[in-house]
Amino acid sequence: xxxxxxxxxxxxxxxxxxxxxxxxxxxxxxxxxxxxxxxxxxxxxxxxxxxxxxxxxxxxxxxxxxxxxxxxxxxxxxxxxxxxxxxxxxxxxxxxxxxxxxxxxxxxxxxxxxxxxxxxxxxxxxxxxxxxxxxxxxxxxxxxxxxxxxxxxxxxxxxxxxxxxxxxxxxxxxxxxxxxxxxxxxxxxxxxxxxxxxxxxxxxxxxxxxxxxxxxxxxxxxxxxxxxxxxxxxxxxxxxxxxxxxxxxxxxxxxxxxxxxxxxxxxxxxxxxxxxxxxxxxxxxxxxxxxxxxxxxxxxxxxxxxxxxxxxxxxxxxxxxxxxxx
Amino acid sequence: xxxxxxxxxxxxxxxxxxxxxxxxxxxxxxxxxxxxxxxxxxxxxxxxxxxxxxxxxxxxxxxxxxxxxxxxxxxxxxxxxxxxxxxxxxxxxxxxxxxxxxxxxxxxxxxxxxxxxxxxxxxxxxxxxxxxxxxxxxxxxxxxxxxxxxxxxxxxxxxxxxxxxxxxxxxxxxxxxxxxxxxxxxxxxxxxxxxxxxxxxxxxxxxxxxxxxxxxxxxxxxxxxxxxxxxxxxxxxxxxxxxxxxxxxxxxxxxxxxxxxxxxxxxxxxxxxxxxxxxxxxxxxxxxxxxxxxxxxxxxxxxxxxxxxxxxxxxxxxxxxxxxxxxxxxxxxxxxxxxxxxx
Numbered sequence: 001x002x003x004x005x006x007x008x009x010x011x012x013x014x015x016x017x018x019x020x021x022x023x024x025x026x027x028x029x030x031x032x033x034x035x036x037x038x039x040x041x042x043x044x045x046x047x048x049x050x051x052x053x054x055x056x057x058x059x060x061x062x063x064x065x066x067x068x069x070x071x072x073x074x075x076x077x078x079x080x081x082x083x084x085x086x087x088x089x090x091x092x093x094x095x096x097x098x099x100x101x102x103x104x105x106x107x108x109x110x111x112x113x114x115x116x117x118x119x120x121x122x123x124x125x126x127x128x129x130x131x132x133x134x135x136x137x138x139x140x141x142x143x144x145x146x147x148x149x150x151x152x153x154x155x156x157x158x159x160x161x162x163x164x165x166x167x168x169x170x171x172x173x174x175x176x177x178x179x180x181x182x183x184x185x186x187x188x189x190x191x192x193x194x195x196x197x198x199x200x201x202x203x204x205x206x207x208x209x210x211x212x213x214x215x216x217x218x219x220x221x222x223x224x225x226x227x228x229x230x231x232x233x234x235x236x237x238x239x240x241x242x243x244x245x246x247x248x249x250x251x252x253x254x255x256x257x258x259x260x261x262x263x264x265x266x267x268x269x270x271x272x273x274x275x276x277x278x279x280x281x282x283x284x285x286x287x288x289x290x291x292x293x294x295x296x297x298x299x300x301x302x303x304x305x306x307x308x309x310x311x312x313x314x315x316x317x318x319x320x321x322x323x324x325x326x
Numbered sequence: 327x328x329x330x331x332x333x334x335x336x337x338x339x340x341x342x343x344x345x346x347x348x349x350x351x352x353x354x355x356x357x358x359x360x361x362x363x364x365x366x367x368x369x370x371x372x373x374x375x376x377x378x379x380x381x382x383x384x385x386x387x388x389x390x391x392x393x394x395x396x397x398x399x400x401x402x403x404x405x406x407x408x409x410x411x412x413x414x415x416x417x418x419x420x421x422x423x424x425x426x427x428x429x430x431x432x433x434x435x436x437x438x439x440x441x442x443x444x445x446x447x448x449x450x451x452x453x454x455x456x457x458x459x460x461x462x463x464x465x466x467x468x469x470x471x472x473x474x475x476x477x478x479x480x481x482x483x484x485x486x487x488x489x490x491x492x493x494x495x496x497x498x499x500x501x502x503x504x505x506x507x508x509x510x511x512x513x514x515x516x517x518x519x520x521x522x523x524x525x526x527x528x529x530x531x532x533x534x535x536x537x538x539x540x541x542x543x544x545x546x547x548x549x550x551x552x553x554x555x556x557x558x559x560x561x562x563x564x565x566x567x568x569x570x571x572x573x574x575x576x577x578x579x580x581x582x583x584x585x586x587x588x589x590x591x592x593x594x595x596x597x598x599x600x601x602x603x604x605x606x607x608x609x610x611x612x613x614x615x616x617x618x619x620x621x622x623x624x625x626x627x628x629x630x631x632x633x634x635x636x637x638x639x640x641x642x643x644x645x646x647x648x649x650x651x652x653x654x655x656x657x658x659x660x661x662x663x664x665x666x667x668x669x
Contacts, residue, residue, distance in 0.1 A: 217433065218428060218430060218433035218434050219433060219434055219435055219436045219437070221389065221428070221434075222426070222428055222434040222435070222496070222499075223436065224389055224417075224420065225387060225389060225420055225421065225426035225428070226420065226421040226426070226448045226451070226499060226500075227417055227418060227419070227420035227421025227422055227448070227451055227452060227503075228417075228421070228447060228448065228451050229417065229451065230417070232447065232451070236439075236447070237436050237439075240436075240438050240439075241436070241437070241438060314438065315437075315438060316437075316438065316440075316483040316485070317437065317483070317485050320485070320486075
């Protein structure tokens with residue numbers, strides 16, 4: 001089992017090295033950074049000096065290695081556009097995105113699983129049918145459209161909730177949070193719904209179909225025949241047995257919530273890393289793009305690793321299989 | 327009438343009917359089934375697939391798959407009527423008063439929980455008992471069903487057991503809350519032939535020790551012959567014959583029963599070739615007029631097609647047949663019929 005865990009970690013590192021290579025190649029192939037940084041008025045001496053300072057005349061492998069070691073320390077160099085360290089800029093923006101993503105994710109998982117279970121056990125009931133019909137909207141409407149619709153209804157027509165920005169934030173020194181002010185919380189509602197709706201409906205539909213299958217299994221029938229309370233039959237036996245596929249999809253969806261916050265942040269002018277990335281793309285601010293790419297890939301790889309390891313925690317047969325191969 | 331029996335039967339069905347409403351009309355999956363099982367008695371229920379055996383068992387424990395439902399009749403457990411109880415009350419009866427053993431032990435057990443957890447949760451659902459005491463009882467229950475090293479194996483998962491051992495665990499689960507009735511639905515069908523006899527012997531011994539009544543659903547006449555006190559033969563959702571096991575096996579009165587015996591290797595002593603009942607059991611959607619067995623019956627006569635379906639009363643409570651086989655010549659009749667199909 002330990003060997004399995006180590007092997008999975010090794011694979012994760014390999015994936016990160018490859019994405020690191022992609023991120024690094026952006027510097028070399030998407031234009032010459034020296035051109036971008038120095039502008040029109042420059043001498044050849046300026047160019048040489050900057051090349052030397054940035055280490056751009058080193059061999060490829062050396063540059064890649066220093067990029068990796070710097071990245072591992074959180075150092076992605078200076079933003080071309082702002083001239084400040086990328087790590088500092090991202091650190092300013094990260095709390096906004098993480099708070100938005102966390103609220104969306106909790107919303108998506110809690111409501112998705114709860115509605116999914118309900119729709120499975122009350123199959124055919126009017127409320128279950130209503131939930132299923134409503135979920136079609138979440139699955140089929142694109143995120144930006146949902147965001148704009150919500151803004152139109154709740155900001156423009158009703159005037160209840162703000163249509164853009166984060167509201168007032170409290171600066172804790174290392175973190176700025178919108179959780180502590182009324183306007184911060186109000187500002188979170190619409191973007192969080194917009195960002196989490198698709199994931200919620202996806203999780204819900206998955207939980208429902210998996211649960212319906214599990215509820216027809218013999219061990220559920222036998223659990224009922226043993227006279228277990230319905231709650232134990234549903235949650236302890238059926239739900240646990242659908243945990244593996246549900247966690248797999250949920251994990252990937254959590255990654256997407258952060259990665260695709262870009263759209264929601266753009267619609268709501270949410271000052272997070274997604275918006276930062278979009279602006280960076282417009283200005284070809286490669287250090288920021290590279291850092292964003294690395295951050296997202298670390299996150300995806302990390303989630304995948306946790307998902308894989310959670311299989312072992314859930315299913316004893318896999319534990320035995322993983323142990324047998326050691 | 328004499329005074330009522332002081333000990334009520336463990337299970338009594340009175341004219342049980344199970345309907346399955348479908349778009350093309352209502353199917354009657356179980357029709358007018360009445361029998362009683364005394365405490366400690368083993369009733370074998372036999373019949374082909376789809377005869378309504380399992381459906382009867384599921385109706386008793388209230389676990390019919392919708393849309394199937396009890397459409398009439400009564401179910402009494404130890405003198406108490408249970409088919410009218412609400413879901414919660416019925417849930418408390420399941421496991422506590424009626425234990426259930428299913429066909430396939432591999433799929434009956436939750437693969438993700440240890441067998442100890444499954445035993446403990448079952449006991450704690452029905453008995454007022456601490457987790458620790460339940461665990462001790464779980465070990466004892468596993469020892470009783472013959473799991474070697476029960477104390478060490480209680481924390482094992484179902485996949486770590488063989489099929490026969492799993493069925494022993496299932497039996498321990500069915501009996502762990504001391505029910506007065508066990509419904510065993512094809513308990514050996516999914517097992518290796520070599521362990522079938524062990525499992526049947528185990529079930530029989532444990533129920534005899536506890537005075538537990540057993541409804542043993544199977545299509546294996548050999549199992550019935552070895553285990554049951556009485557046997558109920560079902561055909562197309564109806565009772566075909568009911569009687570003491572030796573009587574029914576040696577002197578079948580319903581031609582269908584005789585056919586079943588003749589088509590079973592163990593019961594057809596030395597016949598060169600096994601008998602085959604011609605045709606197949608009719609679908610519930612198109613039951614024939616009259617006796618449902620008449621299209622396949624070697625002894626069918628004109629009135630079998632006309633007279634509405636016979637009940638056990640047609641043969642003094644023994645066989646639902648207008649022309650029951652002569653007890654003395656039953657074997658010959660079957661032998662002759664067997665000869666007929668062999669050619």
